[in-house]
Each structure stands twice: as C-alpha cells, then as structure tokens.
Amino acid sequence: MAKSLYKDICDTLRFSKFYESYAQSLSDILSYKYGSLLNPTDKVQDAFIKLWENCAKVTPDSAKSYVYTIANNLMLNEVKHQKVTLNYTKIGQKDYTNESPEFLMRKEQFLQQYKNVLEGLKPEQREAFLLSKVEGKTHKEIAELLGVTKKVVEHRIYGAFNVLKDKLEDFKLK
Template sequence: MAKELNENICKEKVFEHIYNKYAQDLQSFLFYKYGDKSNPSDLTQEAFIKLWDNCKNVSLSKAKSFLYKVVNNMALNIIKHEKVVLKYRQEHKNNYTNESPEFLLEENQFLEQYKRVLENLKEEQRVAFLLSKVEGKKHKEIAEILGVSQKVVEYRIYTAFNTLKEELEGFKIK
C-alpha cells in the first residue's frame, strides 16, 4: 500500500486516503482561523474538489500544502467579498422609502408651508418657539438665554403655536 500512496493522486484509493487524513484538520484550521462564518465544512469540500480537478498537476507530497493554500485563499476571498458588500451597503444606504409618492409630495408641501409660516412669525416668537421645540430647552432656560421672564417665554411660544395651528392644516406638536 505504501508504494500505491506514492503514485498518482487521481487514483481513487490515494485520494480517499488524503481525504481521510486531512479533511478534519482542514475544517479545524478554518474554524480556528476564521470562525464559523467561513463555513469550514463547505470550504473543505470545495478544496478537495479542486484537488481532484488538479490531481494530475499536484504531487502526493504537495497535496497537504495545496489543500491548506486553497482553503485559506477561499476563506480570504469570502472575507474580501464581505468587505466589498459592507462598503457598498455603507455607500448606498436605502435610497428608497416605503412611502407613496403622494405622501412624499404632501410632506414636502407641508414642510415648505411650515417654513413660510415660521418666517412670518415675529422674531421673538420664532426664537422662543424653536428653542423650545427644536432645541428641547425648558422655558426657564429660554428665559435666561433671552433675558426675559418665564411668563414672557410661555406667551411667545403659545402665540407662535396658535399662529402655526391657524396657518397649517393638521399641525400638532407633542
């Protein structure tokens, strides 16, 4: 049998001996080096398929290094592909929405109308309102920033809110 193993890898018994000798070690190598994501058993099988396809070009003494080189390269290719996919996803974030075109149009029209009404507010009302609703500041903080009493700030926000409610259909704030 030793003489037979020194022969061609393309012989079924020789190939079977190589498979039995290295398959588990290849899977362990892949698992330890790249984890379960690389799917070690599939890559091991693919490596043996490549060995079979190249059996006339690979000598028995080079079979082990051939297999390890092949599985390592396949695992690296998977990682490289995952990096490309990740980069693509980061560059091309969802350019689509689930909203209908009508909804998007209405939303844009509402925002334009909202901006127009905000521009038409008195400056004191607009500043107090935006500090409260956009910046999330408390009335006491706004009063300190603007140098007015808290009651004045509440009045300015209240009047701005009423103006927005009158001018914009469906305007609500939480």
C-alpha cells in the same frame, strides 16, 4: 526526504485516505482562524474538489500544501466578499433626487395623462402599440401574434402615435 512511490494522487483509494486524513483538521484550522460563520467546511470541500480536478498535476508530497493553500485562499476571498457586502450595506439607498418639485409634479401629470390616453385608444391600436413599444416585438412578430398583415400592424401603431401626439401636445412629444 523519501521518494514517493506515486507520481500523482488520482487513485480513488489514495485520494479517499488523503481526504479522511486531512479534511477535519483543515476544517478546524480554518474555523479557528476565520470563524464558523464563513462556512469553513464548504471551503475545505471546494479545496478537495479542486485537488481532484488537478490531481494529475499535484504530487502526493505537495498535496497537503496544495489543499491547505487553496482552502485558505477561498476563505480569504470570502472575507473580501463579506467586506464588500458590508460596505455596500453601509452606503444605503439614495432617498432623494436632483429633480425639482415642479419637474416631479409634471412627470406625474404626464404619466397619468399618458395612461388615460392609452386607455382611450381602440383596443387593436393599444394592443399593437404596447406589443411594439413595451415588449419590443417587431412588426412581423406582432402580425403573426394577432393574425393580421404587417401593414395592418404598422397602420395601428401609426394611428396610436397620432392619437398620443394629439392628446399629449402639452408635453411636446416628438
């Protein structure tokens, strides 16, 4: 075997000629082997990008083998990914629950009553409560947003909790 004049393929002109020589044939091979639905041209591009990123490590003699191996592995990964997504779509979504009809009915009643009680709160209590419990803001952040002190925010949230406990006592809130 003839000894290569170059130790790597990092020269732009050399890399460009290498790409022009092998890109189309590699794309055709992958297309024949795996079909065009898996975008073999994209995998060829990715393989050549990988070659460029590692050009200092790859000798010109092994560059062709390197690119073909990378492209083939990328296609195999895509095939695996397609199988996983296909299996996931076969499973389907769960359209049933293990809860009893009574539980579902009570849950619906509770949510409706909860919404009614929230609507009945004073606007400043509702605002502070929702900022704290729904958006997860701290008392200090809420105070800054509303332009009040932290104690006022705590008082409003505490008041909202008391109203909720009183109005929703059938549901045993803690």
